[in-house]
Every structure is written in structure tokens, then in C-alpha cells.
Amino acid sequence: xISYFAVPKLSSRVWKVWLRNRxxxxxxxxxxxxxxxxxPLLYLFALxxxxxxxxxxxxxxxxxxxxxxxxxxISIMNSAFFECTFGSYVRMYYQKTFDAIIATPLSIxxxxxxxxxxxxxxxxxxxxxxxxxxxAFGLIDLPLSLLIIPFSFxxxxxxxxxxxxxxxxxxxINSLNYPTFxxxxxxxxxxxxxxxxxxxxxxIQYFALATLPLTHLVMITRALxxxxxxxxxxxxxxxxxxxxxxxxxxxxxxxxxRLIV
Amino acid sequence: MVVCIVSVIVAEDLTKQxxxxxxxxxxxxxxxEGEVFGFLGPNGAGKTTTMKMxxxxxxxxxxxxxxxxxxxxxxxxxxxKLLGVAPQENNLDPDFTVHxxxxxxxxxxxxxxxxxxxxxxxxxxxxxxxxxxxxxxxxxxxxxxxRLILARALINSPRMLILDEPTIGLDPxxxxxxxxxxxxxxxxxITIVLTTHYLEEAAQLCNRxxxxxxxxxxxxxxxxxxxxxxxxxxxxxxxxxxxxxxCLERNTTSYDVIGNRVQVYTNNPQEMIYSLLKECELGxxxxxxxxxxxxxxxLTGRKLRE
Numbered sequence: 001x002i003s004y005f006a007v008p009k010l011s012s013r014v015w016k017v018w019l020r021n022r023x024x025x026x027x028x029x030x031x032x033x034x035x036x037x038x039x040p041l042l043y044l045f046a047l048x049x050x051x052x053x054x055x056x057x058x059x060x061x062x063x064x065x066x067x068x069x070x071x072x073x074i075s076i077m078n079s080a081f082f083e084c085t086f087g088s089y090v091r092m093y094y095q096k097t098f099d100a101i102i103a104t105p106l107s108i109x110x111x112x113x114x115x116x117x118x119x120x121x122x123x124x125x126x127x128x129x130x131x132x133x134x135x136a137f138g139l140i141d142l143p144l145s146l147l148i149i150p151f152s153f154x155x156x157x158x159x160x161x162x163x164x165x166x167x168x169x170x171x172x173i174n175s176l177n178y179p180t181f182x183x184x185x186x187x188x189x190x191x192x193x194x195x196x197x198x199x200x201x202x203x204i205q206y207f208a209l210a211t212l213p214l215t216h217l218v219m220i221t222r223a224l225x226x227x228x229x230x231x232x233x234x235x236x237x238x239x240x241x242x243x244x245x246x247x248x249x250x251x252x253x254x255x256x257x258r259l260i261v
Numbered sequence: 262m263v264v265c266i267v268s269v270i271v272a273e274d275l276t277k278q279x280x281x282x283x284x285x286x287x288x289x290x291x292x293x294e295g296e297v298f299g300f301l302g303p304n305g306a307g308k309t310t311t312m313k314m315x316x317x318x319x320x321x322x323x324x325x326x327x328x329x330x331x332x333x334x335x336x337x338x339x340x341x342k343l344l345g346v347a348p349q350e351n352n353l354d355p356d357f358t359v360h361x362x363x364x365x366x367x368x369x370x371x372x373x374x375x376x377x378x379x380x381x382x383x384x385x386x387x388x389x390x391x392x393x394x395x396x397x398x399x400x401x402x403x404x405x406x407x408r409l410i411l412a413r414a415l416i417n418s419p420r421m422l423i424l425d426e427p428t429i430g431l432d433p434x435x436x437x438x439x440x441x442x443x444x445x446x447x448x449x450x451i452t453i454v455l456t457t458h459y460l461e462e463a464a465q466l467c468n469r470x471x472x473x474x475x476x477x478x479x480x481x482x483x484x485x486x487x488x489x490x491x492x493x494x495x496x497x498x499x500x501x502x503x504x505x506x507x508c509l510e511r512n513t514t515s516y517d518v519i520g521n522r523v524q525v526y527t528n529n530p531q532e533m534i535y536s537l538l539k540e541c542e543l544g545x546x547x548x549x550x551x552x553x554x555x556x557x558x559x560l561t562g563r564k565l566r567e
Contacts, residue, residue, distance in 0.1 A: 096352035
């Protein structure tokens, strides 16, 4: 019986898995770099400059400025989550890439960790591409917003581990749609992204803070793009780090249970 | 001269259970350095499971298993470094070309880039795929994929190769090419462990083999010795006719009825034919050499396996 919280034994070989994924990403970089570039523009025009015209100020700022950091947070969430759900599942089940790698000196723990690190890296790449786009519209504070770059890796890692836990327990690829529309989509809408969390009834606010990771991401990215830092952010950051560590260990063990039989 | 035979794999009472199912049931065998050792058996006999335990990707349930003198449950990394594995399923990386597949794989073994480039060029030459260097995997034929998998298994200059069904689904040309490669690798001193359904392949390639069924080893030995022990050198076949049967019964000859034929196992076909012709009323009679397939079917039966 494999324990769910056994600390994985790792070596620097995890980066070989990361490198493999990076090489694939770079082979199709034109397709890969387009979405993070286009997506914020679409949202900014539709919601910010379109719908936002009917909103004078929201919490003392323009609506576009309000949603700009949320768009970054959503992109961090989506890129890591989808990489480590559908992306990892295809590599694990259809391409048998993990089987091929564990026939070499790498262990399954290292393969999964490499996948998670790559998921986090994708978040970092996407967030980094979005920053100049948003800066061009004068929507984010500089240089403080540059802290989003390292933060996107840490926050991306959290969503990579969440995705990997689902990948480890999903019976097939179609079932991965359940966490997508039952967890990711509500989070996309109710995490203080397009309207302030404070509009929700108080118990729901606490529920969101406790269980919806995106709320913490949005609070931190918003504080950075608007340069409104507060002590409360330390708690959000601690929440992200703590939950990622627990889910990291869980994801690796769940995957081990699934693949090592 | 002292010939020192070194066992590179030693299994004693090796067992693997998946829940209630006993996939490998207390098997013992030893593979010696430099030989080609075959695992034969119907589907579900436990061959692939045994391979997976040897390559340290599936933990054993019980028993002892050492590879190069190292215990599989504690020295996985060290063992895997010395192994080349060609799995049954094609798991080449579809995101990469032929050349990239080998280069990316070489990284997993910490092979420096320059050395890897040299190795890859050599290996592509060896498997005759140099001209397909920049082709993506999905455009390769089945035979090319199997050859590339073999090349990938050789990237770390392994001391032992594990080939799970190396020629499955290949046409005769491609199969013979793989056989040639396997023989050439053996002549370089590499120990080769393979599983196969093709008994002719096993007879051609293997120095020693085991036949497995329902997780157990039924026979173990050199192909011709196994044939002689279980069948004899030759088989005399006659039509399945009540009179023929009655005659064989009278002569207390050992025989098997297979469909519309009767097979008589013998070490002396001429004498057997002579005596059968003399004593029995035989319509058609043929004699042929016994093969591994005869042993296989005798031991594992003719019932279809799912």
C-alpha cells in the first residue's frame, strides 16, 4: 500500500522531463505564444472597453484596470491546469511518454515533478507575455508588476498540482471535463475576477477564500498591478505555498499509485 | 581455460500478484551473460510482467530477483542505467523526429550532447534509418518504428537488452532485419532477453528459453534439447482414422490426435514409418522434424487464449 503523503525522492533529473516538454513547446512556439498575446486583448476589448463603458469606477478605479490583473491570474490558472490535466493525460495514456521515460534512470516521482515544473513554467511564460500587452494600455503599475513574473511560477505550480491530482484519478480523458466546469469555470467567475469578492454574501466570501485558489491569486496580482500592497497578502501567499506543497506530495503519490502496478 | 559463467539475472520463486490474480507464480530462472534468453508463452502467461519486474518498473510481490547482482527493489536506478528496453507497445515520442527522439532519450541517461550526436548517427546507420533522420514518427512504417525503438534501447550502450515482442506485426523482410541486428548485438557481447509469440524466431535466436503458461515456467532449456525431451526429433503424421488409431494402440506407440491428423512422436522416423506401413493400413503418411511449435502446443494446449 502506497502512502498518499510519502515525501518523493527527487534528483536534478526532474529537469530532463522539463527540458523534453520545453523542446516540444519550442517546436510549435508560434501557436503557443499566440494565445497569451490575444486572450487578454479579447477580454480587454469585450469586457473592459465594451461592458466597462457602463461602469464609471469600481473600487475607485476604472473597470479595465480592475480586470487586467484578474486576466493575468486566470491565465496563470488555465495554462498550468490544462497543461497538467489534458496535456499530461495525453502524454501518460496515449503517447506512453511516461512509460518510455521510466525505463531510463528516471523514476516516476521525477517524471511527475518535471511535468509539474513545466506546468508552472507555462504559467510564467504566459504571464510574462501578457505584462507588456497590459502595460501598453497603461493598465499596470511598473516596476512593481514585474513581481508577477516570479509569482506566476509559484502560483502556476499550485494549479499544476491541482490538475495533476485530477489526472491521477480520472478514469478517462473525458472525465477531466468535470473538474474543468465544476471547479475551474466557477473559479473563473467568482474569485473577485470580474466583480469584487465583497459583493458576495459573507459566508460565500469565506468559502471562496478557503477553497478557491484563484481568489488568492487575484488578490496578489491586483495588489501588484495597482501598487496597493497590504499585510493580508502574506496570508494569501502562505496559503498558496502551503496548499501547493501538500498537493504536490499528493499528486506524485496518486500518480505513483496509478502507474506503478 | 576456466570458463566463468556469470548469471546476470537470477530469479528465485519470483511472484507477482495483481490483487487476486497471480500473474507470475513463483518462477525461478537464471540468465547468463552474453546469451539470448527467450520467454515464450500464450497471451497472459506472465512474460511481460516478468520483463517489467526485471526492468524495475513493476515491483515484485515476493521472491528474489537480482539483475547484475543487484536487488531490483533497492537498486532501480543503477540497474536501469545498464539496461536497454524495447517495449511491446510503440512509445516513441510523436512530438519529435527520428533524430530528436534519440537525442531526447540520450538526455535521460546523462549522455553528453557531443557523444550523443555520435551515438545517434551510429545507431541510425546500424538500423538503416539515416535517411529518415528528420522524419516525424507518424510517417514511419511499422518496421521502421520497431527498428527505431531498438536503436533507442541501445543509446546508453547497455549491457543487457530487454526486447518485448521485438518483431510483432512485422513483415518477413523487416523481421529478418531485426533478427540480424539481434545476432549482431549478441556477437558484441550484449545479453539479450526477449519475449516472443513466434516460435521460429525463438528457435532461430535463443540460446536458451523458457515456456511459460498461467504464470508458471513449464520448460526450461536449449531449443533443440527442449524439442528432443518433449517431442523427439521427428513427427510422423497420418490421417485420423479409427483403424490407424487401433493399430497405434496395438503397438503401444505414443501419439496425439489433432483434428483430422494423428501425430506420432519419435526419434527414429524411418523405422517408425516402416513399421507403421507394415503393420497398419495407412493412407497418407508424412514425416517432418519436430519444432518448438510442437512443444509449445503440446504443453500449453490448443485452446484459444483471451
